[in-house]
Amino acid sequence: MQVLVEEASVTVPDGATVLDAVHAAGADLPALCHDERLSPRGSCRTCLVRAGERLVAACTTPASDGLRVRLNDPVARQTAGEAVELIVSELPERALDLPAERSELVRACAHFGITTSSFSGAGHERGLDHSHPYVKLDRDLCIACGRCVAMCAEVQGTFALELTGRGFDTVVTAGDGGPWVSSPCVGCGGCVDSCPTGALSEPGLLDLRPTTTTTTTCGYCGVGCTLDVHVRDGAVAAITPTHRAPVNRGHACIKGRFAHTFSRADDRLTAPLVRRGDQLVETTWDEALSTIANRLTSIRDEHGPDAIAMISSARATNEENYLAQKFLRTAIGTNSIDNCSRLCHSPSAAGLTASFGLAGGTNPLDDLDRTDCVLLAGANPSEAHPVVGARIKQRVMAGARLIVIDPRRTELASLADVHLQARPGSNVAVFNAIARVLIEEGHLDRDFIEQRTTSFNDLAQLVQENRLDHAAEIASVRAADLVEAARLFGRAQHPAIVYGLGITEHAHGTDGVRALANLALLRGSVGTPKGCGILPLRGQNNVQGASDMGALPDLLPGYQPVTDAAVRDRFAARWGGALPGRPGLRIPQMFDAAISGELRALHVIGEDVAHSDPNANHVRSALRACDFVVCQDIFLSHTAELADVVLPAASFLEKDGTFVNFDRRFQRVRPALIPPGQSATDFTIVHRIAEAMGVDLGCRTPAEALAECASLTPIFAGLSHQRLDAEGPLHWPCQTPDRPGSAVLYLNGFATPDGRAAFAARPYLPPGEEPDAQYPYTLITGRRLEHYNTGSMTRRTQNTELLPGEALELHPSDAAHLGVVEGTDVTVTSRWGQATLAAHVTRDVAPGQVFTSFHFPHAAVNRLTSPHTDAVTGCPEYKVTAVDIGAGTSR
Ligand SMILES: Nc1nc2c(c(=O)[nH]1)N[C@H]1C(S)=C(S)[C@@H](COP(=O)(O)OP(=O)(O)OC[C@H]3O[C@@H](n4cnc5c(=O)[nH]c(N)nc54)[C@H](O)[C@@H]3O)O[C@H]1N2
Numbered sequence: 001m002q003v004l005v006e007e008a009s010v011t012v013p014d015g016a017t018v019l020d021a022v023h024a025a026g027a028d029l030p031a032l033c034h035d036e037r038l039s040p041r042g043s044c045r046t047c048l049v050r051a052g053e054r055l056v057a058a059c060t061t062p063a064s065d066g067l068r069v070r071l072n073d074p075v076a077r078q079t080a081g082e083a084v085e086l087i088v089s090e091l092p093e094r095a096l097d098l099p100a101e102r103s104e105l106v107r108a109c110a111h112f113g114i115t116t117s118s119f120s121g122a123g124h125e126r127g128l129d130h131s132h133p134y135v136k137l138d139r140d141l142c143i144a145c146g147r148c149v150a151m152c153a154e155v156q157g158t159f160a161l162e163l164t165g166r167g168f169d170t171v172v173t174a175g176d177g178g179p180w181v182s183s184p185c186v187g188c189g190g191c192v193d194s195c196p197t198g199a200l201s202e203p204g205l206l207d208l209r210p211t212t213t214t215t216t217t218c219g220y221c222g223v224g225c226t227l228d229v230h231v232r233d234g235a236v237a238a239i240t241p242t243h244r245a246p247v248n249r250g251h252a253c254i255k256g257r258f259a260h261t262f263s264r265a266d267d268r269l270t271a272p273l274v275r276r277g278d279q280l281v282e283t284t285w286d287e288a289l290s291t292i293a294n295r296l297t298s299i300r301d302e303h304g305p306d307a308i309a310m311i312s313s314a315r316a317t318n319e320e321n322y323l324a325q326k327f328l329r330t331a332i333g334t335n336s337i338d339n340c341s342r343l344c345h346s347p348s349a350a351g352l353t354a355s356f357g358l359a360g361g362t363n364p365l366d367d368l369d370r371t372d373c374v375l376l377a378g379a380n381p382s383e384a385h386p387v388v389g390a391r392i393k394q395r396v397m398a399g400a401r402l403i404v405i406d407p408r409r410t411e412l413a414s415l416a417d418v419h420l421q422a423r424p425g426s427n428v429a430v431f432n433a434i435a436r437v438l439i440e441e442g443h444l445d446r447d448f449i450e451q452r453t454t455s456f457n458d459l460a461q462l463v464q465e466n467r468l469d470h471a472a473e474i475a476s477v478r479a480a481d482l483v484e485a486a487r488l489f490g491r492a493q494h495p496a497i498v499y500g501l502g503i504t505e506h507a508h509g510t511d512g513v514r515a516l517a518n519l520a521l522l523r524g525s526v527g528t529p530k531g532c533g534i535l536p537l538r539g540q541n542n543v544q545g546a547s548d549m550g551a552l553p554d555l556l557p558g559y560q561p562v563t564d565a566a567v568r569d570r571f572a573a574r575w576g577g578a579l580p581g582r583p584g585l586r587i588p589q590m591f592d593a594a595i596s597g598e599l600r601a602l603h604v605i606g607e608d609v610a611h612s613d614p615n616a617n618h619v620r621s622a623l624r625a626c627d628f629v630v631c632q633d634i635f636l637s638h639t640a641e642l643a644d645v646v647l648p649a650a651s652f653l654e655k656d657g658t659f660v661n662f663d664r665r666f667q668r669v670r671p672a673l674i675p676p677g678q679s680a681t682d683f684t685i686v687h688r689i690a691e692a693m694g695v696d697l698g699c700r701t702p703a704e705a706l707a708e709c710a711s712l713t714p715i716f717a718g719l720s721h722q723r724l725d726a727e728g729p730l731h732w733p734c735q736t737p738d739r740p741g742s743a744v745l746y747l748n749g750f751a752t753p754d755g756r757a758a759f760a761a762r763p764y765l766p767p768g769e770e771p772d773a774q775y776p777y778t779l780i781t782g783r784r785l786e787h788y789n790t791g792s793m794t795r796r797t798q799n800t801e802l803l804p805g806e807a808l809e810l811h812p813s814d815a816a817h818l819g820v821v822e823g824t825d826v827t828v829t830s831r832w833g834q835a836t837l838a839a840h841v842t843r844d845v846a847p848g849q850v851f852t853s854f855h856f857p858h859a860a861v862n863r864l865t866s867p868h869t870d871a872v873t874g875c876p877e878y879k880v881t882a883v884d885i886g887a888g889t890s891r
């Protein structure tokens, strides 16, 4: 519709407000209680305008076609100005000290010509609450607009805040009114970001000096939030979410938003190190590079190229991963390159490819906005992908049904219509049971099944042979709950499946993915406009991209098989030399090969294998067995400690390139900081190593690297830095520069050879380890909100004030049986190793099961986890380890 704002005619969509029309006209109008991320409240009266004949609050008044809006109407302007004056009359003068760009109130005062004389200076003395490391409250600046409360409720969904007191005394309080840090606040920063006065602020913004801002993509998890990094004096002052960002829409979590001080930690690696005897000592780049070049060359000449392997980094950019695999395949001549997708979602890549044709999630995150039923399996997004967790929570509060399949009572499980608290390792039995009910009760999209799938009968036969009560027994859930879950999913119009490592990190992880994909196929909810598809919550910031770029032992960029001679020839023509055709080693095979002597050199970029890979004692032996280990990291990781040469890398805040997030979006990464000391980007480091070996890898800049990749890879052919800068994030497949990327996959057919999706009839098979008399408990490992993977970054931030260490969660009945109480040290023993942890007694875990994270070296959890892996992909069975628990410490 058309709206006239003063003299300007603007077009706004149906449902737009008068304020939207004002913004569309590019005009300025203070609106102190308004935030576009929130439902309008219309309480502050600072956005009064004349619309037609009436005086209205622009933020709550719907626009109508032909409406005439007058911003400069004298009555409207005077009334609004008085409203602002009334607000400021209760504030101390320092409310005006903030720079205009950081305070909407300051801007509103400027708009209405209000000066310090209007401030009473008297008023409140309600004091500060600086108890929380990141969220700082100055109560006397609070104008009770309610935006913080609404952010916490409507965006984050935590409901930690409320306005308390009456009239003049009204102020925001967190939790039950005690210190902020003791409240349920999860540190998403939404309240700080929305506050119009600076009453809520954060450490780096209490300093009023100016900052420069760079927009980039978060380097923590795979959600891929767009962030504005504000820099002062060469360090990050603050990071805030970019408001109209496509993925996070102005929301963030405690890691991306606040956990940035690692970037200037005193112990960042700033110079190369070489081993002299037992010691790693600082050296020059020249010496480090010539050592690497000499050792790699001599090992290759003596033992052949397959004696060298590389683990590339899902923390690094696409361009860096592209260059790393090009280096290994051309300069060394082996395909033995892998990335941490192996430990994580390799079963998703394999399973989704087998079912549908491509190795990515099928639908965009935004489809959660229209789903009426979410099946969340083996994922804990409230902690591991908080922006997604919050979105699911909002959907559920808006009426969508929620089925959670997880052995633990996670936050979302406690909100679910049905929580199937299935025993770890029982996924295939559970999904097949749900499939059985869907088939038996006819919750099927028969046309879809007939026209677009194969092997339905195999599945139907398999599930018919498996009784429901048998599945219920395997999973230790009620058969009635399986039926209820199936009915909720079966009756939904727009079902969405969202899943995580609870499905993949198993001995039969790929089977789990396929059995889950079956459910989408039965309902026709993938590759159709109605369905919301299936979304793996990929883990690392660029784990999707590392695999997309071919940091895999069997696949070149864009999932093109190394075994395909025609593909190899195409790459060889561009790269100028033949490529090895034999698939290389996967990560677990690399360690075995090191111990057997076949592998002599390992080059590790940004992965702390000695901490994060399973059966850590074995990994350490493998690193020691290698003749030569190179490690590129931003800190001296456990792996770096065992290396022969350590190279100081730049962090994501210091890099130029792209990441691919969990819903297949290429997004730009831009340098906000200069790498400290002599550290350099992984891109530069790989180039330098190649040059030291006399090899020119071409593609001098990250933009050139992506361009070269695009020229060789049909599914990325339309992508370039230039285009991403101009248009913003793009989904792959993106085949041509003039067409948009594909947010929803398979609308015109599946990417399988016959164009049909394939059902999989996979029987339940038991996990690699099951509890027995000697090891009677099942250990589950996973994540916590405040820390990230090995903790190398988050443990170097004030997140440690919020979560200083790790504990072993166990059920009260087990605690009673073992005679342990909260805080007692317990020794956990598996067939593979031992660890000591403090006990945390909670009903969030089931009897017989215990849970802990792997974020803290003191917990040494991966000494316990086993070498069992997924049969198809080699993904470790991190989610099931049989353990014994003894009261007391082993130390
Ligand atoms: N805060 C934080 N966020 C992170 C990370 C982090 O370390 N910290 N890491 C990032 C990375 S690399 C990844 S891959 C993602 C992982 O994100 P998620 O996959 O959500 O993480 P996890 O906590 O490892 O496991 C998810 C859930 O699986 C459940 N589970 C365990 N076994 C089973 C089972 O047999 N069946 C079912 N149905 N469920 C099971 C666990 O109880 C757990 O709640 O998170 C990313 N985001």
Ligand SMILES: Nc1nc2c(c(=O)[nH]1)N[C@H]1C(S)=C(S)[C@@H](COP(=O)(O)OP(=O)(O)OC[C@H]3O[C@@H](n4cnc5c(=O)[nH]c(N)nc54)[C@H](O)[C@@H]3O)O[C@H]1N2
Pocket (backbone or CB within 6 Å): 313, 315, 316, 340, 341, 343, 344, 345, 501, 505, 539, 540, 605, 606, 607, 608, 609, 612, 613, 614, 632, 633, 634, 635, 637, 649, 650, 651, 652, 682, 781, 782, 783, 788, 789, 790, 791, 792, 793, 853, 854, 861, 862, 865, 878
């Ligand atoms: N028990 C148990 N173990 C697990 C899991 C589990 O669920 N349970 N999950 C597994 C999963 S899913 C994953 S993804 C892995 C993660 O395991 P890792 O990948 O080992 O862990 P991260 O802490 O993400 O970071 C790896 C290293 O990269 C460094 N780094 C960060 N940014 C950069 C950079 O830009 N360049 C370079 N060169 N280095 C950088 C960090 O300092 C760190 O040392 O852990 C696995 N381990």
Ligand SMILES: [Mo]
Pocket (backbone or CB within 6 Å): 340, 343, 344, 345, 538, 539, 540, 543
């Ligand atoms: Mo991961």
